[in-house]
Amino acid sequence: MARVRLENCPACRQPLPDFGDWPAWCPACGWGIAGEDASAVHMSRFKRWWRRRTDAAEQSELQRLLANPALLSRPHPRRFAIYAAAAAVHLTTLAIVATGAWIMTTGVVGVIKIGAGIVIFGLVFITVPAYRLRPSKAAGKADAPTTLTVGATVAAAVGVAAPERVRTRSDGQPLRPTSGRMLTVDLDRWQGLDAPGRIALLAHERAHHNGHDPRRSMLVILASETLDGWVALLRQDPRTAARRQHRTSAFRGRSAGPPMGRGLVGLSELLIPLVIAPVYVVVFTLRWVLRESGDVAGLRAELYADALATEISGLYPTAYVDGLIGGTLGGVPDLERERRRRMAVAAGTRSNAMHPTYAARLDMLTALAHRPTAPRTPVAISAADLDAMTRELVALSTPNE
Ligand SMILES: [Zn+2]
Numbered sequence: 321m322a323r324v325r326l327e328n329c330p331a332c333r334q335p336l337p338d339f340g341d342w343p344a345w346c347p348a349c350g351w352g353i354a355g356e357d358a359s360a361v362h363m364s365r366f367k368r369w370w371r372r373r374t375d376a377a378e379q380s381e382l383q384r385l386l387a388n389p390a391l392l393s394r395p396h397p398r399r400f401a402i403y404a405a406a407a408a409v410h411l412t413t414l415a416i417v418a419t420g421a422w423i424m425t426t427g428v429v430g431v432i433k434i435g436a437g438i439v440i441f442g443l444v445f446i447t448v449p450a451y452r453l454r455p456s457k458a459a460g461k462a463d464a465p466t467t468l469t470v471g472a473t474v475a476a477a478v479g480v481a482a483p484e485r486v487r488t489r490s491d492g493q494p495l496r497p498t499s500g501r502m503l504t505v506d507l508d509r510w511q512g513l514d515a516p517g518r519i520a521l522l523a524h525e526r527a528h529h530n531g532h533d534p535r536r537s538m539l540v541i542l543a544s545e546t547l548d549g550w551v552a553l554l555r556q557d558p559r560t561a562a563r564r565q566h567r568t569s570a571f572r573g574r575s576a577g578p579p580m581g582r583g584l585v586g587l588s589e590l591l592i593p594l595v596i597a598p599v600y601v602v603v604f605t606l607r608w609v610l611r612e613s614g615d616v617a618g619l620r621a622e623l624y625a626d627a628l629a630t631e632i633s634g635l636y637p638t639a640y641v642d643g644l645i646g647g648t649l650g651g652v653p654d655l656e657r658e659r660r661r662r663m664a665v666a667a668g669t670r671s672n673a674m675h676p677t678y679a680a681r682l683d684m685l686t687a688l689a690h691r692p693t694a695p696r697t698p699v700a701i702s703a704a705d706l707d708a709m710t711r712e713l714v715a716l717s718t719p720n721e
């Protein structure tokens with residue numbers, strides 16, 4: 321079926337170029353570029369409020385960096401607040417273990433020892449991400465030699481330690497954060513990119529581990545997972561308490577229970593929230609510090625990673641950001657790339673919650689490109705090596721069990 325070609329823009333009447341089979345849009349007035357953010361519609365009020373706050377914080381950090389690009393290569397000072405909060409989490413875990421150990425050495429009755437032991441070591445077991453201690457099953461030098469060699473070259477260019485293991489991600493599957501020893505490659509993105517795009521992808525990934533982003537340090541990752549454990553533990557109780565409350569009030573409505581029992585139930589229902597509330601406040605505050613400071617410090621670190629990625633790959637800002645937005649770019653005409661870029665900028669989209677918006681990344685890179693700097697010296701990686709890497713990565717992503 322032949323499509324009817326639009327000769328003129330329905331909005332501003334300007335003549336339109338031939339888009340072929342790609343969607344029509346107007347480069348002059350922006351007709352055909354929807355800019356509304358659909359994700360905000362399904363958000364709770366609290367989430368919308370939080371989003372507005374973080375957006376404002378990100379905007380002011382971005383403006384600061386645009387005004388003074390020299391700040392970009394300096395880690396954000398707010399990272400110390402994050403490290404302090406993370407240290408507080410780990411010290412709490414240690415204090416709980418120490419308390420448990422101390423109770424075991426005292427002369428209290430055996431039953432109390434057993435009870436305290438179950439509660440204390442149960443708490444630690446639930447809250448501490450112990451699975452992190454298990455040895456990694458990700459591919460090493462034997463299964464991905466070229467990938468790790470190329471990874472080491474790029475890491476050296478970025479100024480980061482070489483990776484020791486490789487894992488792949490596809491279909492946007494979420495992966496747990498890791499230390500810099502692990503190289504994580506998004507296979508879908510990798511396959512959609514040309515050689516400079518792939519080098520940029522690796523460079524950005526390696527730059528995550530240059531110590532600028534507190535959210536990527538193991539100290540903070542472990543603290544954050546411990547807090548998740550606490551939240552999971554605490555969330556259970558207010559809900560069960562509410563359900564219990566509901567049941568007892570319904571029971572009271574129909575027939576009066578024994579006065580003694582009712583009083584005891586009332587007291588225990590009051591005690592649980594009284595004990596939990598302070599713990600909840602502490603957990604909530606620590607999480608708040610980790611998230612809030614993580615947002616601005618992380619923004620700066622991500623934008624710096626972009627700057628390194630374009631420097632090392634020799635890509636221009638728009639080509640780099642097109643690669644981030646577009647997925648597959650082979651055979652996509654310039655006009656369609658521009659439409660996607662303008663849509664992403666208008667909608668304020670981002671690749672994921674850890675990353676700044678495409679608009680912010682483009683703004684920062686464009687500002688950097690206008691500064692007088694030494695000519696770019698892209699890192700040299702042969703096409704043969706990149707092809708060998710693709711084969712290794714594909715083999716890793718297809719489980720042969
Ligand atoms: Zn128009």
Ligand SMILES: [Zn+2]
Pocket residue numbers: 524528622625675
């Ligand atoms: Zn990143």
